[in-house]
Amino acid sequence: SEESRSGYPEPSDKEVFILHVNSQNIEFILSSHGLGATDLYPIHFSYELVSMSPSSLPNMSRESLLNILKDAINIFKYNGIRDLEENEKTLIEFDF
Structure with missing residues (x-):
């Protein structure tokens, strides 16, 4: 989330990934x-990349x-390796 003018967090399109x-x-x-979704990939x-x-x-x-x-995200995909x-x-x- 990002800080808004009101001081409360707002949703954002940014995600943080930390690799060790x-x-x-x-x-x-x-x-x-x-x-856009396709029949094969809805x-x-x-x-x-914003920053690193x-x-x-x-x-x-x-x-x-x-x-x-990239490899880690491709393994995690949408909801984690178990989904x-x-x-x-x-x-x-x-x-x-």
């Missing part, structure tokens, strides 16, 4: 956008970290 890689937390802030959305901190690790490039994030039925209907795209 090589003994360090990497914080990714992504925005998600729903995309759940279809795209993620766009830190942007790299001593032995890992930014690209490597983004690939780890196999919904995950089969989910298509995720990345704009980064």
Whole structure:
């Protein structure tokens, strides 16, 4: 959520993902956008990278970290690894 003028949190299209890689937390802030459903994939959305901190690790490039994030999200899908039925209907795209 984001702070509004009223001071109360408001819904946002941004999501925070924290990956623990090589003994360090990497914080990714992504925005998600729903995309048109198809017969095969009624759940279809795209993620766009808003920020990433830190942007790299001593032995890992930014690209490597983004690939780890993409793999993790593709496994998690829509409602987590255990929701196999919904995950089969989910298509995720990345704009980064």
